[in-house]
Amino acid sequence: MKVLQFTIPVAHDSAVIVQEDIMPHFYTHLHRHNEAQLIWIKEGEGTLVVDNHLYAFKANDVYLLGANQPHLFKSNPEYFVENSGLQIQALMIFFDPNGKLTPLLDLPEMQVLKSFLHQQQAGFKVPSKHNELIISRMLAVQQAKNQELMISFLQLLNSLYLTSSKAEPLAAIRSSQFSENEGIRIANIFNYIMQHYERLITLEEVAEQAHMTPQAFCRYFKKHTRQTFVSFLNEMRINEACKKLTSGRYESIATAAYTCGFNSVTNFNRVFKAVKGESPKAYLEHYFSNFG
Incomplete structure (x- = not known):
């Protein structure tokens, strides 16, 4: 390959x-x-x-x-x-x-x-x-x-x-400067997560993709991204959920939650608030208020 x-x-x-x-x-x-x-x-x-x-x-x-x-x-x-x-x-x-x-x-x-x-x-x-x-x-x-x-x-x-004075930086802190080999490995990890976020992804599964033990993978991922694997996966899922919710193509918050890899609405609401600082319902109200 x-x-x-x-x-x-x-x-x-x-x-x-x-x-x-x-x-x-x-x-x-x-x-x-x-x-x-x-x-x-x-x-x-x-x-x-x-x-x-x-x-x-x-x-x-x-x-x-x-x-x-x-x-x-x-x-x-x-x-x-x-x-x-x-x-x-x-x-x-x-x-x-x-x-x-x-x-x-x-x-x-x-x-x-x-x-x-x-x-x-x-x-x-x-x-x-x-x-x-x-x-x-x-x-x-x-x-x-x-x-x-x-x-x-x-x-x-x-x-x-x-x-640019009012613009927010895309990355408040630049992550580690990757070597070419590290960049390829991180890219493979990111690509795998983005392709499979809609279903259950275990730490062991992703670590295997990186040819590491789960413990070594956790240290490696945190060192090079300044995020844990779980926090990155949750951010990915919540970001996708926001797009689905604001598209108007989903009948309920629960439907969007389940299609983004969450196994319960309660867990989705908890993670959503941790990532976005507000509930999914409040987020939608603010989004459509600003959009209108």
Whole structure:
């Protein structure tokens, strides 16, 4: 079986790389690359895994991911159904602050933006009220060439800097910097959990996937993610439950709970409140109140 890389090379011969993807679903494996990545989700829904944190993403969300930050845009299950008619579409801008852009960022006049990029290595989601501005800047970069592309890119960076003060980091504390082999192992663990969260998953089962004893696996997982296996699994399940509850396609909270791997509504309510800070009912009331 082919072993997938954890650090994925971004094919380019430029300092700023613009890429637009239209596919049935996003790339299915946790990975990283040397470049920072600004991504506008034009179409598609799912879960963003970044470092050891989970976020639901949807159309028109915009994220900045730091250089070498492990991440995965996991499309919802319905995107993998044959002939579903669904697709994802995303506009991405890649750039390496420590690569070909280094001479530019080392200029005295660029120290504010250089410091901004250094401080945002944990990534952030662009506040929705600023999406229109950032998207327009991204489109300007996509449409420009040669020196005009660099001018548009600097305007984009400046807008990100000006709008980032209210943004919450995607990872408050960056998890351990993985070696390539560690990254592959962690990616395999994450992928296995994401593929099987809907049913009972035992510690022994996941440890076996990592070729470790349960005790060694617990130490390894906590060291590299700063979370226990159970807390990560619970966060994954609650994140999926939130998407199902807010979709309006489930008749009851209990139905969503059972389809996300919980064996009782009581346990689901307890874990939900521990993860989200409120009950499922209160969460839904706040969600639809804000949505309305």
